[in-house]
Amino acid sequence: MRESEKKSMYIEQTPEVLENGPNKNFDYDGRVKRTGNLMTASAHIITAVIGSGVLSLAWAIAQLGWVAGPAVLLAFSFITYFTSTLLADSYRSPGPVNGSRNYTYMDVVRSHLGGVKVQLCGLAQYGNLIGVTIGYTITASISMVAVERSNCFHRHGHHVKCSISNYPYMIIFAVIQIILSQIPNFHELSWLSIVAAVMSFAYSSIGLGLSIAKVAGGGHARTSLTGVTVGVDVSGTEKVWRSFQAIGDIAFAYAYSTVLIEIQDTLKSPPPENKVMKRASLIGVSTTTIFYVLCGCIGYAAFGNKAPGNFLTGFGFYEPFWLIDFANVCIAIHLIGAYQVFAQPIFSYVEKRCNKKWPENKFISTEHAINIPVCGTWYINLFRLVWRTTYVVVTAVMAMIFPFFNDFLGLIGAASFYPLTVYFPIEMHIAQAKIPKYSFTWIWLKILSWACLIVSLVAAAGSIQGLAQDVKTYKPFKTQ
Template sequence: MVSVAEQDFHLEVCESGLENQKVANADLDDDQKPKRTGNVWTASAHIITAIIGSGVLSLAWGVAQLGWVAGVTTLMVFSGITLYTSNLLADCYRSPDPVTGRRNYSYMEAVKNNLGGKMYMACGMVQYVNLSGMIIGYTITASISMAAIQKSDCFHKRGHEAPCKFSHNPYMIGLGILEIFLSQIPNFHNLSMLSIVAAIMSFGYASIGMGLGLAKILSGQGKRTSLTGLEVGIDLSAAEKTWRMFRAFGDIAFAYTYSQILIEIQDTLKSSPPENKVMEKANMIGVSVTTTFYMMCGCFGYAAFGNHAPGNMLTGFGFFEPFWLVDLANVCIVVHLVGAYQVFSQPVYSALESWAARTWPKSKFVTGEYSINIGIAKKYRFNINFLRLTWRTIFVIMATLLAMVLPFFNDVLAFLGALGYWPLTVYFPIQMYIAQKKIRWWSSRWCGLQLINLVCLLVALAAACGSIQGLSRAVSVYKPFKVED
């Protein structure tokens, strides 16, 4: 027989165990992973870091190719489509129900659970090629900005007509070395501070570019503009203008690309309130802030430089003075792109590492985490994983080498925009939303969604053709590893 005292003791032990289990569960989300702590502001910072990138610097050139009417309209249309389809995608974070369903931890997983295996494979190919291309594009852009600082100082000392020529390659190598160290940040959940700093930097250089453009306009030095943009004449054939317009569509599309990492951003949010509702607010904040900056940078830049706006507003030397302010803007660009590089590379890193962990779950090389204490008092701890160390280092080296071979700013941006905008920002979110909501074929809602799909596909095809034509011309006269003008 069990005594009353023993019964009370066992009851206390059980209650203590239940309390401990409740405490343990309080630290975990519904998927038994560590509780997420993200909110609308951290998500907005990630979005702004991802969107306001190198693309903002080409918007004056893009508006110059299209003119006031088509340029401003294109910016607004891409903004509206991006916001709408991003909200559709936010509802696909959980399946089948957007509030209580199972979590999808990546864009590809959302596609797989909503559209099936074939679409999953197609999405993976497009997404990871696009993300890798973005990383290469950011490496190119950051090196151009670093070289622009050196050029700016040279022009200030020797005059604006001085033959200041510098190679971008040392800067790409230096950036690659830095990114090797930063790539050891384990995952998206540890990137919040880097994203906030990068977002602040993006505001910094966009504001400087915008301010310099406005100052040039107010001083009466603005150049001639037109409703239709760059005009056909002796120096420009109708065919070349068409190609340039197509490339401008690609540049503007690139400037709004962030959907391929939206699910990963949403996976950092707290589960209450519902992630899709918080993400919709973050989308609204991110896209609205971005569009405001884009409109001002594109329009002020076009008004300042006219139909011959440079391809890169801060590194194309439309502005020479004050040289220190141009230098500061380019420093902001570099710091921002260092953070954006990590935001876009994390899904690529995670894809291979997750596959390796599933394939070799007992391998110490793949799954082992080794702690290193940092500092004199050994207060800080840093974890090293050998797969993460070797694979991410190799990836950064390959991206750097490819960037050194292909330094074509505007044409690369246009091609990346054409490659990624339609399938990742428009097609897959719309198809997943249709599948999740079981929208009937040929209903008014279905027809409206497919109309958006078709229009964006046609724009993407035009942008791809324009960018390929521009790249072919650039490649025909390019010599690898030469000193840049």
């Protein structure tokens, strides 16, 4: 990049330019006017972080026990919040007037680190996002199947098998996503994230309430300080692999760094985006940690060492069946919104690259205005319509072909957690703050980075072992 181009990247427009610009609906950089605030950013974070995995935390605590389980939860909540504040501070490029905005995680890495690290960041980020959207297609269909199975168990008894196919629900989920994917960009997703965040609170609260009721009912669930007992519940080898998987589940349950920069780019300024993002991260991570600790610990108290992988879709509870149905509907609605939070950066990346490569192509660049009664004018882009529809269809087909893709997702999460949540934020902070090599701050940041790398490797090993077990019993298009 030429020096003149570098300088032009860092120049902020003056208030006069903003006020007298060609269109009040656009920011100084030609982007749609940013309207995000603390509430919308917090909603995006909660939607991204509190996934249906919150209901599997009882299983994770059961593998680790009363001491290590809560300790690991709290440790990762601190690490996630700390590194998210470093990443938020890296949002603007170094330069005069606080530098210019960076629109994506890759842009931030390019601005602060450059070189091959930009490509490594893109590989980790977009690989993770694609994996998440496929995993959410599977998980949403499992929740809807759980509604049918719950009603079946209520009518015919708990001993009945009640086999129901996931595939019709995957198709329904895909159709909904095709429609929602026509929302042009992240800036217009706030309402969907708020709805999804409310749903996540609803089903987490239901799971928590049912666990409390089970404990209060006087059950005799067997728990221990170290979790599942070797020789009683599991073999020594199973204990090790399950502990690895549990640590991985907890670590990746907090990871939202893949979309943090994209969320921060929706914030209006002033106030400074990094200050708002830090507060939103504190709200999001604190709220998440409270729910995680309560659901995990009280769920473990309710089910003990026999805790199911997910006590709403795995039928840790059968009654009241209508409440179980409502909770699973909430999970599905939440995942509808969460899918968009993770898919929009992929959509945006491909569309920007295509616009840059073929700027004169009318199919790619032309927006067609359509007047919709009550809703007003809606802009349709044919390339956006075709590309996004194709992406949703492909992810749905992948979910149908490989219904155990959640294990692949764990592996992808293991590969992306360390670079995106820990390594890049720390390295960019060191470069931005010009921290001297081998200083006290440099040493402890590096120790934190290496410790998290070990956790990622351990979790990856657990995911690979789980994947190997699933492949052994894999039957394509099998009805559950």
